[in-house]
Amino acid sequence: MAKWAIAIHGGAGVDPNLPEQRQEEAKRLLSRCLQIGVDALKANKTAVDVVELVVRQLESDPMFNSGRGSALTAKGTVEMEASIMDGRKRRCGAVSGLTTVKNPVSLARLVMDRSPHSYLAFDGAEEFAREQGVEIVDNSYFITEENIGMLKLAKEANTILFDYRIPLPGADTCSASVGSLVPDTSLQMNGLPISIYSPETVGCVVVDSTGNCAAATSTGGLMNKKSGRIGDSPLIGSGTYACELCAISCTGEGEAIIRSTLARDVAAVMEYKGLNLQKAVDFVVKERLDEGQAGLIAVSRNGEVACKFNSNGMFRGCATEDGYMEVAIWE
Amino acid sequence: MGWAIALHGGAGDIPVDLPTDKRAPREATLRHCLDLGVAALKAGRSPLGVVELVVRELENCPHFNAGRGSVLATNGTVEMEASIMDGTSKGCGCVSGLTTVVNPISLARVVMEKTPHIYLAFDGAEAFAREQGLETRDQSYFITEQNIERLKQAKEANRVQIDYTQPQPIKEQAIPRSEGDSQIGTVGCVAVDRNGNLASATSTGGLVNKMVGRIGDTPVIGAGTYANKICAVSATGKGESIIRNTIARDVAALMEYKGLSLKDAANQVIANAPKGTVGLVAVTDKGDVAMPFNTTGMFRACAVEDGHSEIAIW
Numbered sequence: 300m301a302k303w304a305i306a307i308h309g310g311a312g313v314d315p316n317l318p319e320q321r322q323e324e325a326k327r328l329l330s331r332c333l334q335i336g337v338d339a340l341k342a343n344k345t346a347v348d349v350v351e352l353v354v355r356q357l358e359s360d361p362m363f364n365s366g367r368g369s370a371l372t373a374k375g376t377v378e379m380e381a382s383i384m385d386g387r388k389r390r391c392g393a394v395s396g397l398t399t400v401k402n403p404v405s406l407a408r409l410v411m412d413r414s415p416h417s418y419l420a421f422d423g424a425e426e427f428a429r430e431q432g433v434e435i436v437d438n439s440y441f442i443t444e445e446n447i448g449m450l451k452l453a454k455e456a457n458t459i460l461f462d463y464r465i466p467l468p469g470a471d472t473c474s475a476s477v478g479s480l481v482p483d484t485s486l487q488m489n490g491l492p493i494s495i496y497s498p499e500t501v502g503c504v505v506v507d508s509t510g511n512c513a514a515a516t517s518t519g520g521l522m523n524k525k526s527g528r529i530g531d532s533p534l535i536g537s538g539t540y541a542c543e544l545c546a547i548s549c550t551g552e553g554e555a556i557i558r559s560t561l562a563r564d565v566a567a568v569m570e571y572k573g574l575n576l577q578k579a580v581d582f583v584v585k586e587r588l589d590e591g592q593a594g595l596i597a598v599s600r601n602g603e604v605a606c607k608f609n610s611n612g613m614f615r616g617c618a619t620e621d622g623y624m625e626v627a628i629w630e
Numbered sequence: 631m632g633w634a635i636a637l638h639g640g641a642g643d644i645p646v647d648l649p650t651d652k653r654a655p656r657e658a659t660l661r662h663c664l665d666l667g668v669a670a671l672k673a674g675r676s677p678l679g680v681v682e683l684v685v686r687e688l689e690n691c692p693h694f695n696a697g698r699g700s701v702l703a704t705n706g707t708v709e710m711e712a713s714i715m716d717g718t719s720k721g722c723g724c725v726s727g728l729t730t731v732v733n734p735i736s737l738a739r740v741v742m743e744k745t746p747h748i749y750l751a752f753d754g755a756e757a758f759a760r761e762q763g764l765e766t767r768d769q770s771y772f773i774t775e776q777n778i779e780r781l782k783q784a785k786e787a788n789r790v791q792i793d794y795t796q797p798q799p800i801k802e803q804a805i806p807r808s809e810g811d812s813q814i815g816t817v818g819c820v821a822v823d824r825n826g827n828l829a830s831a832t833s834t835g836g837l838v839n840k841m842v843g844r845i846g847d848t849p850v851i852g853a854g855t856y857a858n859k860i861c862a863v864s865a866t867g868k869g870e871s872i873i874r875n876t877i878a879r880d881v882a883a884l885m886e887y888k889g890l891s892l893k894d895a896a897n898q899v900i901a902n903a904p905k906g907t908v909g910l911v912a913v914t915d916k917g918d919v920a921m922p923f924n925t926t927g928m929f930r931a932c933a934v935e936d937g938h939s940e941i942a943i944w
């Protein structure tokens with residue numbers, strides 16, 4: 300019997316000044332979701348079931364940028380996307396442009412299992428959701444006060460923001476202006492000082508007790524994005540990938556992840572260069588991201604787990620059957 | 631080392647007895663596009679400009695499944711998608727769900743060059759096209775009689791092309807032989823200039839009778855389109871299969887990570903995909919060209935600076 304392993308993430312690129320309290324909250328959420336995944340693995344659930352289960356948990360909590368708590372489009376609405384991939388036979392499902400589906404990752408799974416296609420988006424995806432009877436909520440369910448404030452800031456700065464979790468003086472009144480921030484210009488992500496940026500896609504990778512790997516990723520995307528913008532999270536090979544050897548989920552600067560087909564490259568390097576998981580992950584993050592900043596989590600069919608990022612921090616957690624369990628934010 | 635160009639008009643079950651009235655216009659378009667592409671390369675145009683130019687021509691041709699002549703979704707409309715990638719910068723642009731944009735590939739290029747994003751879709755993409763002043767036409771411009779007929783037949787056979795439950799050989803699908811054309815066409819072009827700069831572009835209307843909102847491999851970087859400093863690839867065939875097998879990226883990955891030649895890498899990628907599902911065109915920075923497919927045929931053409939050129943179907 301193979302050894303199971305699981306890794307989860309809540310986004311790469313974290314402000315070094317993130318208040319202690321926020322860090323603790325994030326770690327508590329990561330621990331809780333990790334434990335849910337571990338319990339499911341101990342109960343012999345399949346990899347694809349576990350990644351869906353865990354990502355649903357992350358989507359339902361407003362802390363990270365997926366499902367509830369998603370970043371807002373320029374119009375002030377939420378457009379969510381997700382993908383899931385089952386390493387056995389590399390079946391996959393993806394969705395984009397969701398506005399009322401409570402758990403995007405579950406719809407992605409239904410696309411994989413119950414449609415003749417791999418990827419559905421916007422109105423067509425919403426229609427499919429209703430046909431399938433998944434839980435539907437009003438778009439306002441996903442929108443948080445904090446993100447309304449963030450969007451305003453982003454517009455004032457007239458830039459794209461990944462997300463932002465640092466409370467500003469007066470942030471709750473949405474009256475904070477960019478000028479009141481003291482940006483740490485030495486650290487940037489997607490062209491912005493990291494103090495007003497914090498991307499949080501969520502993801503989970505698992506290898507179960509039969510050695511099968513699966514991956515899932517979910518996000519609301521970039522704050523202030525154009526309506527209709529698709530990022531790396533729903534793109535198989537970029538944000539998500541799983542095959543017989545391994546499973547990967549990425550987070551960070553979407554453009555860089557797509558250009559470097561980051562998730563696929565980890566597996567390709569293992570397959571074609573014979574590198575082990577850690578070496579493959581190290582190689583890809585170091586050599587393939589060019590000037591982009593991103594992070595990824597990965598597991599191999601041998602029960603190994605690896606997390607790597609070239610950004611300033613990544614919300615993450617890992618656990619293996621050996622009893623290793625860790626939740627972290629920084630290097 | 632000189633320039634090279636390869637283009638395709640779709641891989642599929644193209645019967646060898648394809649009647650002349652179906653064959654001739656497609657061959658003529660392939661020839662015309664090849665000539666255009668070659669002239670542009672000779673004139674020193676960037677590969678990015680060349681692939682866009684060629685794919686625009688293919689989109690404008692109603693005989694191929696892209697732009698005008700796109701196959702229809704289950705609700706009888708056209709939903710087009712495309713992507714373009716610059717091998718030198720690895721910049722990319724992708725679009726999906728277009729219903730009125732005359733040249734999807736050009737919108738993809740504008741997304742790449744004029745937005746901080748890579749991929750725009752559906753209403754957002756259509757709105758952006760108008761902001762940017764791209765040419766748009768009413769849906770009726772894109773819809774051809776042939777495609778109305780194809781959709782009708784697909785519905786009668788109650789089928790969407792492709793591996794839903796089991797992979798089925800395309801031959802089993804009830805298409806009158808006289809129809810004969812590739813059902814799962816896409817169009818694409820790859821090019822390299824004398825300096826080894828590479829680019830790839832792919833465009834499609836997708837699958838006959840597809841669900842509304844269905845996105846295929848064409849706009850997915852790494853699946854239908856890929857270009858880096860070693861090679862440029864454009865794939866065609868069963869989208870769901872191309873996505874799972876990350877076809878375009880894999881050709882480059884095999885060359886890069888396993889040291890295979892273009893020919894070996896391309897052949898291996900095609901051989902590893904289920905028979906009857908994929909084809910691709912590819913060029914390298916050294917001017918090598920490959921156009922393998924595991925379907926009955928693939929509308930294709932290529933030319934290299936040393937004078938060799940080819941237009942073929944089977």
